[in-house]
Amino acid sequence: MLSTRAFNHCVMRIYRTTRGICGRDKIGNRDVVGYGLNGTYMYSDLEMCPFPAIRFRENTPELLALREKERGDWRRLCLDEKKILYRASFCQTFTEMDGPSSEWKSILGLTLVGISAAMWLWIYCHIFVYKDAPITFSEEYRGALYWRLKGIMHQPITGIYKPPFADKYKPETMPDDW
Structure with a gap:
């Protein structure tokens, strides 16, 4: 579930936004070589879709000459020419995609x-x-509040919390039954 969301968020939003605007006039002088991921003419290096719809680089006269040579016997191509042809079609190898x-x-x-x-x-x-804490946070105020609530019979059944310092701030004129 999470990997599907990550895929949809990171990869698929590119294709959703460009699906209608990636026509042949937008890809320049590149060859269309496949269907791609969604049938759009765009290049992307993805392991799940290893064959992009278009080639990575645009066609140049040197590259077109190499492609003509490629149509013949591959044993006549040197290693550098094979690498140039590969890099013209793909940006990264699978090792580079998987690498750190x-x-x-x-x-x-x-x-x-x-x-x-x-x-x-x-x-x-x-x-x-x-800046400063409100006055209601002071010990004196909280102790006086306790005795005020006790005097007006606030929560007579369950009682109220008596702070440990409340006796220090007990008023002088209190009935004896408190």
């Missing part, structure tokens, strides 16, 4: 920037926003 990337550096960098921004926001809030 340096994406972790940008992820780590952005994570550290986010943590740094959060810490600076926390420092700003503690300096300029959270």
Whole structure:
């Protein structure tokens, strides 16, 4: 489920946004060699769809001459010519697609920037926003509030919480039955 969502979010949104606008006039001087992922004329290196719809590089006179030579006996092609032909059709090999990337550096960098921004926001809030605690947080006020609630018979059945310091702030004029 999660991998499907990740695939739809990261890969498929490209094809959804470009499906109607990738015609033959948009691909330049490239050969259409297959159907591709969704039948759109675009290049993408994906393991699940290893044959893109168009070639990676545009046709040049040197490349067209190599393609004519390719139609003959492949033993007459040297290794460099085979590599040039491969790189004209594909951007990456499967090993390069599977290989480690340096994406972790940008992820780590952005994570550290986010943590740094959060810490600076926390420092700003503690300096300029959270000046002093309200008076209702003081011991004296909370003790007086307890005795006031007790005096008006607030929650007579279940009772109310008595702070440990409430006796210190007990009023002088209290009935004896409290």
